Amino acid sequence: MSESDTEPARRGFLAGAxxxxxxxxxxxxxxLSGLAVLLDPLRRRRDDTPLIQVTNLGVLPADGVPRKFxxxxxxxxxxxxxxxxxxxxxxxxxTPESVVAHNVVxxxxxxxxxxxxxxxxxxxxxxxxxFDLDGSVNDPASPAxxxxxxxxVEVRNGDExxxxxxxxxxxxAEKTPx
Amino acid sequence: xxxxxxxxxxxDDRTGYRRLLRLALYESIPGGARWRYVWGSTLxxxxxxxxxxxxxxxxxxxxxxxxxWESVYYIQTQMWGGWVLRGIHHxxxxxxxxxxxxxxxxxxxxxxxxxxxxxNFWFGLGLLFVVLGLxxxxxxxxxxxxGYWATKVATSIAAISPxxxxxxxxxxVGGAEYGHHTLTRFFALHAGLLPAVLVGLIVAHIYxxxxxxxxxxxxxxxxxGKFWPDQVLRDAxxxxxxxxxxxxLVFWRSGAHLGAPADPxxxxxxxxxxxxxxxxxxxxxxxxxxxxxLGAIIVPTVVVGLVAAMPILGQWKRGxxxxxxxxxxxxxxxxxxTWQAYAQDGADPDFRxxxxxxxxxxxxxxxxxxxPDGIPAAGAxxxxxxxxxTQGPRIFAENCASCHTFQGHDGxxxxxxxxxxxxxxxxxxxREWLEGLLDPDRIATLEYFGGTEHRRGRxxxxxxxxxxxxDEESQLQLASVxxxxxAEAELPYQSDQDDADAAEIVEGRRxxxxxxxxxxxxxxxxxxxEERRGPSLTGYGSRAWMLRMVTDPTHPELYGDNNDRMPxxxxxxxxxxxxxxxxIDWLREDWYRPDSP
Numbered sequence: 001m002s003e004s005d006t007e008p009a010r011r012g013f014l015a016g017a018x019x020x021x022x023x024x025x026x027x028x029x030x031x032l033s034g035l036a037v038l039l040d041p042l043r044r045r046r047d048d049t050p051l052i053q054v055t056n057l058g059v060l061p062a063d064g065v066p067r068k069f070x071x072x073x074x075x076x077x078x079x080x081x082x083x084x085x086x087x088x089x090x091x092x093x094x095t096p097e098s099v100v101a102h103n104v105v106x107x108x109x110x111x112x113x114x115x116x117x118x119x120x121x122x123x124x125x126x127x128x129x130x131f132d133l134d135g136s137v138n139d140p141a142s143p144a145x146x147x148x149x150x151x152x153v154e155v156r157n158g159d160e161x162x163x164x165x166x167x168x169x170x171x172x173a174e175k176t177p178x
Numbered sequence: 179x180x181x182x183x184x185x186x187x188x189x190d191d192r193t194g195y196r197r198l199l200r201l202a203l204y205e206s207i208p209g210g211a212r213w214r215y216v217w218g219s220t221l222x223x224x225x226x227x228x229x230x231x232x233x234x235x236x237x238x239x240x241x242x243x244x245x246x247w248e249s250v251y252y253i254q255t256q257m258w259g260g261w262v263l264r265g266i267h268h269x270x271x272x273x274x275x276x277x278x279x280x281x282x283x284x285x286x287x288x289x290x291x292x293x294x295x296x297x298n299f300w301f302g303l304g305l306l307f308v309v310l311g312l313x314x315x316x317x318x319x320x321x322x323x324x325g326y327w328a329t330k331v332a333t334s335i336a337a338i339s340p341x342x343x344x345x346x347x348x349x350x351v352g353g354a355e356y357g358h359h360t361l362t363r364f365f366a367l368h369a370g371l372l373p374a375v376l377v378g379l380i381v382a383h384i385y386x387x388x389x390x391x392x393x394x395x396x397x398x399x400x401x402x403g404k405f406w407p408d409q410v411l412r413d414a415x416x417x418x419x420x421x422x423x424x425x426x427l428v429f430w431r432s433g434a435h436l437g438a439p440a441d442p443x444x445x446x447x448x449x450x451x452x453x454x455x456x457x458x459x460x461x462x463x464x465x466x467x468x469x470x471x472l473g474a475i476i477v478p479t480v481v482v483g484l485v486a487a488m489p490i491l492g493q494w495k496r497g498x499x500x501x502x503x504x505x506x507x508x509x510x511x512x513x514x515x516t517w518q519a520y521a522q523d524g525a526d527p528d529f530r531x532x533x534x535x536x537x538x539x540x541x542x543x544x545x546x547x548x549x550p551d552g553i554p555a556a557g558a559x560x561x562x563x564x565x566x567x568t569q570g571p572r573i574f575a576e577n578c579a580s581c582h583t584f585q586g587h588d589g590x591x592x593x594x595x596x597x598x599x600x601x602x603x604x605x606x607x608x609r610e611w612l613e614g615l616l617d618p619d620r621i622a623t624l625e626y627f628g629g630t631e632h633r634r635g636r637x638x639x640x641x642x643x644x645x646x647x648x649d650e651e652s653q654l655q656l657a658s659v660x661x662x663x664x665a666e667a668e669l670p671y672q673s674d675q676d677d678a679d680a681a682e683i684v685e686g687r688r689x690x691x692x693x694x695x696x697x698x699x700x701x702x703x704x705x706x707x708e709e710r711r712g713p714s715l716t717g718y719g720s721r722a723w724m725l726r727m728v729t730d731p732t733h734p735e736l737y738g739d740n741n742d743r744m745p746x747x748x749x750x751x752x753x754x755x756x757x758x759x760x761x762i763d764w765l766r767e768d769w770y771r772p773d774s775p
Contacts, residue, residue: 038349039349041348041349041351041352041353041354041359042345042348042349044348044353044354055751055752056750056751056752058750058751058752059750059751059752067576068576070443071443077243077355077357077358078352078353078357078358078359079358080243080244080358082556086441086442086443086563087442087443088442088443089443089445104445108334108467108470109330109331109334109335109462110327110330110331110333110334111327111330111331111446111449112327112444112445112446112447112449114445114447117528117592118595119595125445125447125448125449125528125529125532126331126449126450126459127459127462127463128463137467140466141466142466142467143462143463143465143466143467143469143470143473144467145467145468145470146467167354167355169337169344170334170337170338171334171335171337171338171343171470172337172338173467173468176344178348178354178355
């Protein structure tokens, strides 16, 4: 290969590489800031979820039948903050030993789980997952990968029922708060 | 040369438009124009309709959680032609899916994906997925219960895809929870990114189609023809037919449906995707825990992969047959699953009830939005949350229906599983209700005291042994007592009758205090009572009386020590004043009604 042949080829390669680098520099700022805004939601997560008073012990039937409660607290949706507004719903159930709370959201695909018609468990109206009153899956054909999500409950001052209201990632066997 | 001709000549000189026009219109069609070649044009037409109607909808739509439903409601019910426009956009989207499926099926049956058309087949597949993406994102935009819950399921499924799932879901939803940013993002996808990709793919698809020419169907039925005008005429007629179908659907279904505003705290048991995704919905039911990824991600990906591989497999005769078999297999499976989904829902009384409730809530939301107060800045959800007609039955079902009934059911339509242990409160304190209470044959039935301790109490005894022996004159007096007592409730739906019988009501009030009627032996009325044993009759059934009764039935002016088992909803903290007010106003049928029905 003669010198005169390689010279323009090398120049062409250098110019091409430079064009790509300069071009990348030109679009970097809008591209990166755009990406940052698009991915901003990924850093939005609640770190500490406080307990919220939902009801009183006296309200809960002693026979272990769950009752549904709307959970109200301050809620921020992007630029709006709503004071004392509904954020979700829970089933609370009193047994002789304890008070347990479950998020109403189905751990399969996020539908609102209802009480089974016979009152002896929970049933999801969407893909028909079936749960026991204690929240565990009671029908192996259920598509739910885990039982209904239990929530931390504290009984304060003798009869106030406080619940740590959290939502969990659906569709997986582990319970990961979102 | 004439001036216009000169101008066109100049334009052609500068742009070369005539050559382009010739290329576009005088494409040769071997064997002449045929009906079977119209599908691509109808799709282009349908997508064009979506761009135009979509742009106009965009000009009236507000993507935020307190404005999306509201702006769609406004388009739908207040703007000129709004419901027709929204209906066209909605049903054209569905027709587009059907046309795409037919187009794809035709391509597979004809083997039109074979060389040199492989890449164009892939562009077409890409178009199918962009259109499905547009449907999915569009379904959420009205921010009604239907779209909200269906999309929640869809994004939850996105979250189970391996590795990137959770991050993908959160980026898509715009945060940990559904809210403003879910709408801004879905809208940016629906009206920005996806249409741009769609246009790019259509241009590439049509360019390649023209490059390769139409996949001809032999034997030819005539001499070669040109695109213009023979094929264009057939295409135009097909497009008109498509539009006729769309308009037929729009008028048959009175436009696109708008559900009640999205509410994450309100159960929505009628959550279902659009009909063309119902097969996936049904499909998911067959994958028990641990298998969801297989059902929701792996199997669909494999099927799509096989379809995408058709141009390669189709090089061989056997591969072509397999492709055809796969296409018909998929169509059959989709058909079967869709049919199963609808059959199961149709046979499920709970689902039917949920649908009726959803329908009622949707209608009510519109009625309230149209009320003179209108929609507050906080959004339409506030209207439903403070509406007795909406909240009353729900509060009743959850708190009262373990003992009471309402017209024989729990307020929401489900009859009790056991005999009710307290009275039926439908039209409580109305004349008809009181006539039943004071009827010797009815007081001990389950509608009244039958399930309570009071069925053997003094009141029941008086009705069965005292009133049962009333002579004709006493019966007439009793009728006046009933009218007077019922007037105490000041029931809105009975006010005309109360006004008309004002004189008889005055007489009835006097009779209540007479020894003959014996009411004030046990009940206080206007301060007079011998010995309190039952609830006060002053203001009986009025809003204030009922509020006192629900708050604390053991109050000495009410049932006192004779209270059977009714909880004190106030002191026990079971219901707030607001919730009690809502259920009471509902029982009293005191809710907003538009002037004309």
